[in-house]
Amino acid sequence: MDQQHQSEFQSSQFNRRAEDQYQRRAADGGPPHGPSNSDLMEAIKELQGMMKVVHTAFPRNDLGEPDFAGHRADHVARIAAARNVEGYKVKMTERALVGIVAVLFTLFATGAGEHVKRVVFGG
Amino acid sequence: MYGKTTGEVLNRIVGIMTKTQKLVHGLSRALWDSDLVGTRVSLSIAEFLWGVMLIWPGDTFDRPTYHVMAKVMPEDAWGFLLLLSAATQITIVMLESYTVMFARLFAAWNATLWTFLCVSMVMSVYPPPAAVGGEFALALAAIWVWLRPFVLHDIYRKAYGSATSI
Numbered sequence: 365m366d367q368q369h370q371s372e373f374q375s376s377q378f379n380r381r382a383e384d385q386y387q388r389r390a391a392d393g394g395p396p397h398g399p400s401n402s403d404l405m406e407a408i409k410e411l412q413g414m415m416k417v418v419h420t421a422f423p424r425n426d427l428g429e430p431d432f433a434g435h436r437a438d439h440v441a442r443i444a445a446a447r448n449v450e451g452y453k454v455k456m457t458e459r460a461l462v463g464i465v466a467v468l469f470t471l472f473a474t475g476a477g478e479h480v481k482r483v484v485f486g487g
Numbered sequence: 488m489y490g491k492t493t494g495e496v497l498n499r500i501v502g503i504m505t506k507t508q509k510l511v512h513g514l515s516r517a518l519w520d521s522d523l524v525g526t527r528v529s530l531s532i533a534e535f536l537w538g539v540m541l542i543w544p545g546d547t548f549d550r551p552t553y554h555v556m557a558k559v560m561p562e563d564a565w566g567f568l569l570l571l572s573a574a575t576q577i578t579i580v581m582l583e584s585y586t587v588m589f590a591r592l593f594a595a596w597n598a599t600l601w602t603f604l605c606v607s608m609v610m611s612v613y614p615p616p617a618a619v620g621g622e623f624a625l626a627l628a629a630i631w632v633w634l635r636p637f638v639l640h641d642i643y644r645k646a647y648g649s650a651t652s653i
Contacts (some may be wrong), residue, residue, distance in 0.1 A: 441647075448646035456638070457515040 438457060506627035518640070526628045527580050530597065533625050534573035537604075541566030552616060572600060586636075594633035601626035 380397050399407070422430035472480075541547055541562050548557040556565060576597065579590050605626045609615045 445643075445647045450643055452642040452646060454511060454515045456642075457518055458511055460518075461511065461514070479492040 494620065519635070523585075523632050523635070524580060525634055526636060527576055527585075530601075530629055531573045531576035531631070534569045534576065536572060538566045538570035539566075541569065551612050552608050554565070554611040555609075558605075560591070569600075572597065591633075594629070598626075598629040598633040601629040 382403065383400060385403055395476060421431040422435050425434055427429035546562065546564045547553060553562075559565075564643060575593055577594065579585065584590055595636070601622070605622050608619050608622065
């Protein structure tokens with residue numbers, strides 16, 4: 365287990381309780397080696413309960429299992445779609461700006477520039 | 488550019504392009520990501536003031552600017568129509584019911600109303616009065632309020648259709 369996951373495991377509630385039980389047994393003069401079999405079974409049952417709760421957060425796939433891969437695929441698809449949406453919006457804005465600049469350029473090219481010169485310089 | 492290395496020139500071009508992209512992104516967010524509540528409130532206030540001024544005693548439609556509008560309806564009728572439109576618009580804002588069918592239909596009506604007001608004034612007199620610039624801006628705003636949901640719907644349909652998944 366790498367350091368990050370080890371620290372996460374150590375900070376989990378389950379492990380804190382196991383640690384408390386170990387310290388109590390050591391204080392009572394009991395074996396210093398760690399939790400007993402019954403403690404382990406209790407911990408496993410608690411973990412199984414937590415996993416059941418986590419599984420209810422995921423829809424079922426065609427095999428009736430929690431669709432973990434589908435959940436990830438859905439997130440990937442949504443992130444890609446959101447990026448596409450931003451791309452479309454920026455593209456349409458660019459096209460609108462280019463259109464406006466093109467219209468202004470055409471106006472100046474077809475004589476509006478002459479009119480402005482006449483007004484400004486009186487020529 | 489005289490005396491500068493190619494690298495410096497390219498860096499400058501890239502810098503300008505990056506700033507341009509930032510401007511485009513900023514404008515894109517203003518157009519697409521802003522809510523249109525302020526726009527609707529402005530349209531409502533403008534319609535209210537138009538209505539009040541048309542109902543005001545005196546013949547506003549005697550002026551040549553309103554020649555086309557006068558042929559369609561009398562001045563007071565236009566006034567009441569605009570006041571009704573203003574009341575409807577502000578009600579939509581207060582109820583925050585922007586996406587219901589009635590609000591969408593009203594947005595189409597509102598865009599038509601403002602476009603007609605602008606076109607009729609431009610057709611009545613030449614050159615067009617300078618103040619009609621404000622009305623043109625409001626007409627564009629009303630058209631955007633109507634049109635943007637359709638364009639966004641199309642964008643989302645294309646984006647979700649082309650998004651790949653594993």
